[in-house]
Amino acid sequence: MRTLIDDPADARLDDIRDLKHSDSRGGLVYAEGPLICGRLVGSRFPLRCVIGFGGRLDSFLADYGAELPEGAPVYEVSRAVLAEVAGYDMHRGLLAVADRPEPHTVADVLGGARTVLILEGVGDHENIGSMFRNAAGMGVDGVLFGAGTADPLYRRSVRVSMGHVLRTPFAHLDGTATTWQRSLDQLREAGWRLVSLTPADNAEHLADALVDDAGQPWEKVALLVGGEGPGLTEHAMRATDIRARIPMAPGTDSLNVATSAAIAFYERQRSLR
Amino acid sequence: MRTLIDDPADARLDDIRDLKHSDSRGGLVYAEGPLICGRLVGSRFPLRCVIGFGGRLDSFLADYGAELPEGAPVYEVSRAVLAEVAGYDMHRGLLAVADRPEPHTVADVLGGARTVLILEGVGDHENIGSMFRNAAGMGVDGVLFGAGTADPLYRRSVRVSMGHVLRTPFAHLDGTATTWQRSLDQLREAGWRLVSLTPADNAEHLADALVDDAGQPWEKVALLVGGEGPGLTEHAMRATDIRARIPMAPGTDSLNVATSAAIAFYERQRSLR
Numbered sequence: 001m002r003t004l005i006d007d008p009a010d011a012r013l014d015d016i017r018d019l020k021h022s023d024s025r026g027g028l029v030y031a032e033g034p035l036i037c038g039r040l041v042g043s044r045f046p047l048r049c050v051i052g053f054g055g056r057l058d059s060f061l062a063d064y065g066a067e068l069p070e071g072a073p074v075y076e077v078s079r080a081v082l083a084e085v086a087g088y089d090m091h092r093g094l095l096a097v098a099d100r101p102e103p104h105t106v107a108d109v110l111g112g113a114r115t116v117l118i119l120e121g122v123g124d125h126e127n128i129g130s131m132f133r134n135a136a137g138m139g140v141d142g143v144l145f146g147a148g149t150a151d152p153l154y155r156r157s158v159r160v161s162m163g164h165v166l167r168t169p170f171a172h173l174d175g176t177a178t179t180w181q182r183s184l185d186q187l188r189e190a191g192w193r194l195v196s197l198t199p200a201d202n203a204e205h206l207a208d209a210l211v212d213d214a215g216q217p218w219e220k221v222a223l224l225v226g227g228e229g230p231g232l233t234e235h236a237m238r239a240t241d242i243r244a245r246i247p248m249a250p251g252t253d254s255l256n257v258a259t260s261a262a263i264a265f266y267e268r269q270r271s272l273r
Numbered sequence: 274m275r276t277l278i279d280d281p282a283d284a285r286l287d288d289i290r291d292l293k294h295s296d297s298r299g300g301l302v303y304a305e306g307p308l309i310c311g312r313l314v315g316s317r318f319p320l321r322c323v324i325g326f327g328g329r330l331d332s333f334l335a336d337y338g339a340e341l342p343e344g345a346p347v348y349e350v351s352r353a354v355l356a357e358v359a360g361y362d363m364h365r366g367l368l369a370v371a372d373r374p375e376p377h378t379v380a381d382v383l384g385g386a387r388t389v390l391i392l393e394g395v396g397d398h399e400n401i402g403s404m405f406r407n408a409a410g411m412g413v414d415g416v417l418f419g420a421g422t423a424d425p426l427y428r429r430s431v432r433v434s435m436g437h438v439l440r441t442p443f444a445h446l447d448g449t450a451t452t453w454q455r456s457l458d459q460l461r462e463a464g465w466r467l468v469s470l471t472p473a474d475n476a477e478h479l480a481d482a483l484v485d486d487a488g489q490p491w492e493k494v495a496l497l498v499g500g501e502g503p504g505l506t507e508h509a510m511r512a513t514d515i516r517a518r519i520p521m522a523p524g525t526d527s528l529n530v531a532t533s534a535a536i537a538f539y540e541r542q543r544s545l546r
Contacts, residue, residue, distance in 0.1 A: 134532060137525040162526055207543055246539060252410040253435055255535070259407065262532045263539045266519060270480055 002057065002074040008084040012075060015048060015097040020087035022155075027100050029153050031163060033092040034060055039163030041067050045098035049073040051082070052094035060094055100153065104171040106144060106183070110190065113141035114220055115268050118173075118194075120180075120236050121148035121227030122257060128152050129160025130258035131225075136164035138265035139272075140223075143170040146236065147177040148227065181239040184222075193218035194240035196232050197225045197264055199254035201245070206264060209244035210271045217271035223264045225257050275330065275347040281357040285348060288321060288370040293360035295428075300373050303428050304436060306365040307333055312436030314340050318371035322346040324355070325367035333367055373426065377444040379417060379456070383463065386414035387493055388541050391446075393453075393509050394421035394500030395530060401425050402433025403531035404498075409437035411538035412545075413496075416443040419509065420450040421500065454512040457495075466491035467513035469505050470498045470537055472527035474518070479537060482517035483544045490544040496537045498530050 005012060015028060028048070031040040037050065041064045050068075052060065054076050061074070068074075083089045109116060117140055122128055128150055135143060143152075151157070152165045173183040184194055195209050203209075211217050224240055226232030231254070237243055246255060246263055255263070278285060288301060301321070304313040307329065313320065314337045323341075325333065327349050334347070341347075356362045382389060390413055395401055401423055408416060416425075424430070425438045446456045457467055468482050476482075484490050497513055499505030504527070510516055519528060519536055528536070 130529070130532075133526070134528065137521045137528060138519075139522050164525070205543075205546070207546075246411075247542060248410045249412050252437070253406070255407065255410060256403070259403075259532060259535045262528070263536055266536045266539070269520060270478075273478070273480075 001071055002061070002076060004076045006078065006081060008081050012049070012073070013051070013077070013085045016051060016086050016095065018087045029098045029100060029166070030155050030158060031096040031098065031166070032090070032094075032155070032159055034094055036158065036163035036166075037094055037096040038064055039166050040096050040098055043166040044101045045166055046101060047072050048097040048099060049075060050094070050096045051075045051077060053077065053079060053082070056092075056094040104169045106171045106173060109142035109144060109169045109171045110187070110192075114272075115140045115265075116142045116144055116192075116222050117261060117265075118144045118146060118184075118222050118224045119149045120146040120224065120232055121230065122225070123148065123150045124228055124257075125150055125154045125156040126160050127228065127256070127258040129157040129165065131261050132157070132161035132165040132168055134258065134262040134265055136168050138262070139269050140168070140265050142168060144222075145170065145172045146180045147175065177233075178235060181236050184236075184239040187222055188241070190220075192220045192222045194222050194242075195224065195264075196237040196240040196243045197223060197260050198231055198237065198243050198245055199248060200243060203243035203245035206244045206246050206267050207271075209242045210268055217268075221268055223261065223268065225261050225264075228257055274344050275334070275349060277349045279351065279354060281354050285322070285346065286324070286350070286358045289324060289359050289368065291360045302371045302373060302426050302439070303431060304369040304371065304439070305363070305367075305428070305432055307367055309431065309436035309439075310367055310369040311337055313369050313371055313439050316439040317374045318439055319374060320345050321370040321372060322348060323367070323369045324348045324350060326350065326352060326355070329365075329367040377442045379444045379446060382415035382417060382442045382444045383460070383465075387545075388413045388538075389415045389417060389465075389495045390534060390538075391417045391419060391457075391495050391497045392422045393419040393497065393505055394503065395498065396421065396423045397501055397530075398423055398427045398429040399433050400501065400529070400531040402430040402438065404534050405430070405434035405438040405441055407531065407535040407538055409441050411535070412542050413441070413538050415441060417495075418443065418445045419453045420448065450506075451508060454506075454509050457509075457512040460495055461514070463493075465493045465495045467495050467515075468497065468537075469510040469513040469516045470496060470533050471504055471510065471516050471518055472521060473516060476516035476518035479517045479519055479540050480544075482515045483541055490541075494541055496534065496541065498534050498537075501530055
């Protein structure tokens with residue numbers, strides 16, 4: 001249901017009012033630009049509205065109009081109106097707003113999965129977004145959150161993930177900073193091989209950690225990565241089966257957490273060739 | 274030679290005047306923060322001065338004072354003076370300024386090297402910085418620049434590289450956007466295996482591209498990556514020995530160029546185990 005709105009004060013635009021200063025107002029989720037709006041359509045996120053310039057809406061509706069929920073509000077605005085409402089010049093000219101769906105359970109994420117990522121203490125929205133992008137690209141089936149991890153549905157995470165955070169299932173493990181690790185036992189009992197990523201010299205080479213003694217890939221692998229700076233807590237690493245490292249030259253810094261995770265995704269996929 | 278400067282108009286602070294709006298003024302190179310300042314010391318970059326708060330200078334000079342060139346100017350400033358001169362509050366409180374040294378030649382970069390990275394059309398300073406950081410961390414010996422590539426000595430690149438752009442040798446290949454590829458012939462004649470990274474489905478798996486038919490790693494490998502978006506030009510890929518891909522799930526986007534390069538560095542290092 002496409003409507004032209006030319007009054008910046010129109011209440012139907014409240015979802016994006018002063019968006020410049022808002023990352024996650026009231027838990028709303030924002031898809032910005034045609035690619036990410038497209039990934040929102042058909043996802044489990046309930047669409048509230050699509051807002052954009054006329055031309056952008058034309059092409060978006062041509063591609064996805066048939067998949068939109070019946071009666072979904074589509075608001076056409078001018079560049080000036082959008083800039084005034086959102087508080088900045090949104091040159092992409094298209095965004096969609098969604099509510100948060102019922103969270104996935106851990107069982108939802110693990111069901112049918114062969115490879116998952118588990119995060120502890122990752123506080124940077126850009127790193128979280130990158131990890132979802134790379135997870136989707138390299139065959140990781142889902143993401144589980146331990147303690148101390150930032151909201152993956154912040155605008156910046158959604159954007160950097162290229163919308164994959166809307167498609168790749170994720171769930172939070174129960175517990176506090178010192179108790180969530182217990183839930184890893186359930187994974188082990190369900191046949192998951194738990195692999196901690198760490199720069200520590202005495203860890204196994206990543207390639208060796210992802211295969212058994214006969215060189216065969218583990219059936220189900222959970223890759224754990226820790227926050228920028230401190231990495232995984234000792235408590236978390238002790239709850240895993242093995243510590244794996246990406247070898248680093250002496251005198252250099254450990255890799256960015258998203259880069260480390262991407263290399264682990266690659267190695268996991270490689271082990272399954 | 275440590276001097277206290279309390280006048281923001283002092284000409285000895287001109288190298289950092291209005292730094293907020295400057296990325297590479299007059300070709301100067303900026304090291305920001307203790308880690309990167311430390312990597313500048315002992316590099317081939319001629320130091321012009323070190324500027325910082327008293328406490329930051331104390332610990333910097335304790336670590337590196339003996340390695341500073343004779344008579345190198347060290348300026349102590351207050352937080353207020355530094356903020357006024359630079360145009361923003363520089364919370365790291367320590368920076369060093371250097372001149373650009375004589376550029377390395379291609380022969381300098383290749384001499385004794387086993388793995389190099391070659392860039393074409395990479396315009397993003399953050400990606401260039403990441404690639405230097407990851408190259409240093411994963412045993413890549415040098416970087417060569419084809420056409421269309423941004424300045425690796427911009428402030429942002431230096432910062433994201435964690436100062437490794439000051440340590441890892443790099444040089445520019447001769448030629449224009451359509452002729453630089455000819456210089457790849459010289460590398461091939463010198464025994465380098467030239468490997469293009471591309472998301473194309475018909476490329477070889479990266480792991481296969483880095484070893485010969487007997488599964489042995491190539492003695493000397495040059496990894497080529499192209500700009501954000503377009504990737505390597507067909508012209509460049511034709512001048513290489515093989516096209517290599519990191520397998521991607523259907524319907525996903527290609528990896529960020531710095532992430533792709535990091536995975537290639539990892540695989541190269543893995544092949545040499």
